[in-house]
Amino acid sequence: MILTVTLNTALDITYRVRTLRPHASHRVSEVLERPGGKGLNVARALAALGHEVTATGFVGGATGRAVRERLTGVVDALVPLAGATRRTIAVVDDLTGDTTQLNEPGPLVTPAEWSAFQKSYEGLLASADAVALCGSLPPGVPVGAYAGLVRAARAAGVPVLLDTSGEPLRRAVAARPDIIKPNADELAELTGSHEPLRATQDARRRGAHTVVASLGADGLLAHTPEGRWRATPPGPLRGNPTGAGDAAVAGLLSGLVEGLPWPDRLARAAALSAASVLAPVAGEFDGRAYQELLGRISVSPEGMAA
């Protein structure tokens, strides 16, 4: 199975209103709830691709129960927390489709809860073919958390993909993860370079075996031990980019466990990412759109940075 880790899970709530006006009262016409947090999005996409997936991380309170109840197609190995899972609220304007986002901070994780998670994680690694560590750290989890989880995965011989940002990313890269998947901003913050070819090279020097940068409309740029490639979608896409990075992570992991060559993994990741942008709900994708896009992704080798 593939293991996904979401330390800061969320109950993602989407509201439709006519138009959001500050300091007015609004009748919500439609309410949608789904499990959220990057790793749970990855888990759902992997399950939709037909993979066996186990999701771990933290979950607590009434919102945590709502997350668990909606986590279908995925083995639930989430670790209970005394605090309540955070909510995120996306308020979508009916007229324009524009979205206003409200994100709760998330519950405090105690040292005992963090220890319980680490023990459970190490047990789950024994039957994992690959592991994805995704998203931000909740309050109370040490900033070096991902570095420790990367080391544990490597000690267990399980390939590990990391998708986070800031100081947790910087520390974990030094622990030599197999793959990191930063976006343009996260890559620039890590390396100090806004030039993606140069920055992916620098991120590898810092410890990552492979760097797959997700560059929005410019597709994916991969720097691997076997070479460099760019995977480009067919023209600009209109839609909701939220969750496109998570779909790309699912594509990379799926290709990894199936032993696909890098160009095929990248085509899959780019097609899933594009299909997720086209889907009405953030982080979902339409199977037919994915299959259709898969044939239209161009993957080409990239030269070295000057």
Add this chain to the structure above:
Amino acid sequence: MILTVTLNTALDITYRVRTLRPHASHRVSEVLERPGGKGLNVARALAALGHEVTATGFVGGATGRAVRERLTGVVDALVPLAGATRRTIAVVDDLTGDTTQLNEPGPLVTPAEWSAFQKSYEGLLASADAVALCGSLPPGVPVGAYAGLVRAARAAGVPVLLDTSGEPLRRAVAARPDIIKPNADELAELTGSHEPLRATQDARRRGAHTVVASLGADGLLAHTPEGRWRATPPGPLRGNPTGAGDAAVAGLLSGLVEGLPWPDRLARAAALSAASVLAPVAGEFDGRAYQELLGRISVSPEGMAA
């Protein structure tokens, strides 16, 4: 005990953000949750005044569990629902204190659930000294619902106060409730008159034994079988008027079960209402502010409408 009925309960959530800007992403700095819906606000205020209170109505889902967990000091006789209790979200700007409100529509009540509620309500009336019917009707509950609940209370000899609006109010007034407590808009909608003295008289002609109109800064105007009075707070109040009407309802019921004369009931209701405006959280009140305001409410007889 005093029975309060809240057919459309809510989990009231308050978010603090710096400034709400449409189509931007916001970090919520503080999350507050409390049981909501007019009848639950009334129940909390009555409990704070030292009364025995039983709360009934509908509750369901993870949000319903969160409501029940937070319902302290009140006997919980809420009837379970397959659907989930709605949320209301108040987004408060840190800089100005201005509030943006998002209200979910509420779950559908099935005919079987509505029957189960009616049976439970009739059982609870046997030990009730007074009953308050408060707030809007959730989808699925018939528009004549409050009329039936008023008739059942009167048949059981229990004084009944009604605080609702629109067609449910119009129908229930004809069933001759002991007290209705409309605000200025609700009273105008019921009677077609924007002149409160004339409108309270008209509402009595339609069936209400007593009409207590809550007129914001102008205080309360009561038309009872024993006379007319106006209860006025000491000058304009700055604060959050949400829940001020519910505090007034609690004051009226509290005075009723204690057998206070009308002027004292009105002073209590007006003081609680004013104390609730001054409190930082909607629908709560500070006991000292209430006691202090109680001495500063002026209650005076009102002449008949021309």
